[in-house]
Amino acid sequence: KAARFPAHKEIEEFNFDHQPSADRNLIAHLGTGVFLTEAKNVVLLGPPGTGKTHLAVGIGIKAAKAGHRVLFDSATGWVARLQEAHSRGKLPQELAKLRRYSLLIIDEVGYIPFDQDAANLFFQLVSSRYEHASMILTSNLPFARWGDVFGDLTIASAMIDRIVHHADVISLKGNSYRLRKHQTADTTA
Template identity: 80%
Template sequence: MRSSSSAAAEIEHYARALRAPRIGDAFRRLGDQARSAGWSYEEYLAAVLSREVSEREASGAALRIKAARFPGHKTLEDFNFDAQPSADRTLIAHLGTSTFVDEAKNVALLGPPGTGKTHLAVALGVQAANHGHRVLFDTATGWVARLQEAHSRGKLAGELTKLRRYSVLIVDEVGYIPFDQDAANLFFQLVASRYEHASLILTSNLTFGRWGEVFGDQTVAAAMIDRIVHHADVLSLKGASYRMKSHQPTADTA
């Protein structure tokens, strides 16, 4: 009969071979807990494997969040719904389940600057990463610059294919800077390449009716909007900027 020490050494060896270091870290402690609580062999094995899987998933989520290049870490729990009463709590909670990603649907967040659009976009991206999806963030001008660089190398089609492997692309600040015709066409190709294949989360300070001003062509804008909203949830945020509110001078009571 093997000693407990030799069995432990074997478990550590198998954990290394399986590249499952949490098993090597947890099996002794969970073994003590199992003996004290009278667990069955199956219950003990389930507990050890559960620890490995849960920590591996958490580690994977952290890597996906880092790779997404978010401008900061935002969560839905941190969003100030009291300061933004126009935000639909029920819809946002549903979006936080990331089912829209599985359905290749889009999310459009529209409203004036400082009303929480980027916070929500990043928070939904973080949720998607936590649910196992690959996410990538950039501003609208950043995405266009990326596509222009690929186009200049004759690699645009390949770049669009590569980006389609990401379940979610976040396009922040559509409308802050107008695009020339070439840039507008590239942005349209990004939208079209993901239509019914993968999700976009977009933020804009402009209503869809004013996107023609950004892209310099009402026809291109209309075709783009049609593909975005066909399978999309659109949230319109209202009110004054959070940032302006936090910097308003206090009244002089003297």
Template identity: 65%
Template sequence: MAAEKIASTMGYLVRALKTPTIGRVCESLADQARDEAWSHEEYLTAVLQRQVADREANGTSLRIAGAHFPQVKTLEDFTLDHQPSLRRDVLAHLATTTFVAKAENVVLHGPPGVGKTHLAIGLGVKAAQAGYPVFFDTATGWVARLGAAHAAGRLDAELKRLRRYRLLLIDEVGYLPFDADAANLFFQLVASRYEQGSILVTSNMPFGRWGEIFSDDIVAAAMIDRLVHHAEVLSLSGESYRTRARRDLIAATNAGNGN
């Protein structure tokens, strides 16, 4: 009867504390503690460690899901051999996510297909794993989001809401030009984050051509000034991964056919 009462009390406490992992592992860990003669402190530490580990894992999963990455990619999966010009020391430093804690920015430049988006998502995943809220969208997606907020008279509220994300990822700046209204919205997003939250931008255009993207050299210059004041700027080069993969596939097919 005493065992049933203890189990009932434990169930209540687990629900009250919202610690389901403790309820799941406490008995098996208690058996292990008895077999291995753990102290009370060792048993309690083991139970709490399992609860914290599960909670952190669940939190990471929720943050990654909430970031709206088009797909999850990791830095560990990135082939650095294809980017000999990429500074390994800088990338390793960025992977620590201290730039997010300092509200600093990252800009990844390079032609299409060289891995900018992969690196951006990989750094975003690292930030989510470190406990930071992250949000990803393309440049056109961000402009559409801000345009809808502006049309509804809630742009300020949307910019304030976005501040809860410690890192915003803006992919594909430069693939499509923006008109003056869109450029102004984009500038307001960058300005609202200045020294308040981090932005990671990928672009196929060098800064010298951002005036073409945003239809205004002055707006572009003001935007760049805020982005790079506290930022790491990495340049990627080389052949597109997609082009290389297609060429390799064609070569393998021809070799298989005896050509």
């Protein structure tokens, strides 16, 4: 609620047999929240419907239950928030305020490309949290394509460098879980 999760999705509801690329022991470990005390990040990559948001929310719920301050938004939502603060001349204050959250979840990096201002603001968010506080990021695009998202290979590389320096990168695979029932129906028809 306070963390503004888009849906209530727990790790326990996740079917790891359907998604062997997600190591259940690693996800359980992330659920302990130890990574937050080390200001480490988690990056969930993979095609739509493979469970990125589910796992990000599941880890976030565990962190919130353990008393950590957690805030969820889409990448475009975060940029809009920073743009608003920037337009009031309050970007440094906003970044400082956000640093008091142990965990920011940044969902759907890559669905909507950023213009240069948005890319710069996003870079400042990543820089301001580097080695201070954690992020979970999800993206449908591999890192190699983040240059397209941010319209600038230099910014994208500098950002990825900071994100993955202390991070678990989890690449989910396969078809959309949303479509699995249709697929089962197809193969048994």
